[in-house]
Amino acid sequence: MRREKFHGRYEGEGRECEAPHCSEAGEFRAPGNRGHGFDGPGDWRWFCLEHVREFNAGYDWFEGMSAEEILEAQSPISGWSSETRAFRSDAGADGMPRWADFPDPLDAIGARAGDIKARAAGRNAEFSRFTPREREALNVMGLTPQADRPMLRRRYSQLVRRYHPDRNGGDRSHEGRLQRVVEAYQLLRRADAFG
Numbered sequence: 234m235r236r237e238k239f240h241g242r243y244e245g246e247g248r249e250c251e252a253p254h255c256s257e258a259g260e261f262r263a264p265g266n267r268g269h270g271f272d273g274p275g276d277w278r279w280f281c282l283e284h285v286r287e288f289n290a291g292y293d294w295f296e297g298m299s300a301e302e303i304l305e306a307q308s309p310i311s312g313w314s315s316e317t318r319a320f321r322s323d324a325g326a327d328g329m330p331r332w333a334d335f336p337d338p339l340d341a342i343g344a345r346a347g348d349i350k351a352r353a354a355g356r357n358a359e360f361s362r363f364t365p366r367e368r369e370a371l372n373v374m375g376l377t378p379q380a381d382r383p384m385l386r387r388r389y390s391q392l393v394r395r396y397h398p399d400r401n402g403g404d405r406s407h408e409g410r411l412q413r414v415v416e417a418y419q420l421l422r423r424a425d426a427f428g
Contacts, residue, residue, distance in 0.1 A: 243279075250281040257281035263288045362426040370417035382427045389418040 241261055248259035263285055265276025280288055295303050363371065363378065371378065374388050394400050396411035421427065 242282075248279040250284055251278050252280055252284035252287075255281060255284060257283070261285035263292070363424065367421060367424050367426065370420045373413050373417040374421065382422075385418070385421055385427065389414065 243260050243262065244258075249255075250257045250259040258281060259279030261280050261282060262277040263280060265278045278288075295306070298306065371380070374380075374385070374392065376384065376388055380388070392414045393411065396407040396414065398405045398408065401407065
């Protein structure tokens with residue numbers, strides 16, 4: 234980076250400063266009205282150097298937060314409570330075993346490796362008693378083809394307890410996963426493979 238440039242400058246974009254009555258180039262971005270979320274990064278506002286400095290001087294990152302949310306955001310371990318995709322409870326949506334289903338991470342790694350080997354060797358004969366939809370439902374439930382009806386009931390009970398909002402302090406973020414579990418259970422409990 235050359236010394237005469239300011240960090241964060243976006244030159245040559247052809248934007249004009251959004252401050253009223255300013256005709257300078259809008260080379261610096263600032264948070265817009267819509268913040269980032271699950272549907273994308275959010276909006277940006279563009280200002281010249283003078284007006285972005287004014288904006289930054291009056292910007293309150295904690296605006297709209299409760300006292301508890303502010304304390305949580307200021308905590309040294311803030312952000313560590315979020316899970317990476319591999320360790321989320323729905324990480325096995327591709328049919329692989331889920332990390333959260335195992336008390337020991339090494340068991341999870343072994344199960345994933347075993348499943349990969351079985352697929353590579355074409356040894357999915359156990360699945361042949363199930364229809365394609367039933368196989369998908371087994372994957373959603375995290376069950377093997379050797380599962381029987383009592384195992385199906387136990388697993389369903391475990392997953393409902395794990396994902397139901399009433400058991401998670403009203404957290405509704407797992408509702409989609411819970412719905413898939415319920416649908417998979419309804420399909421499998423009537424499956425001919427379970428006799």
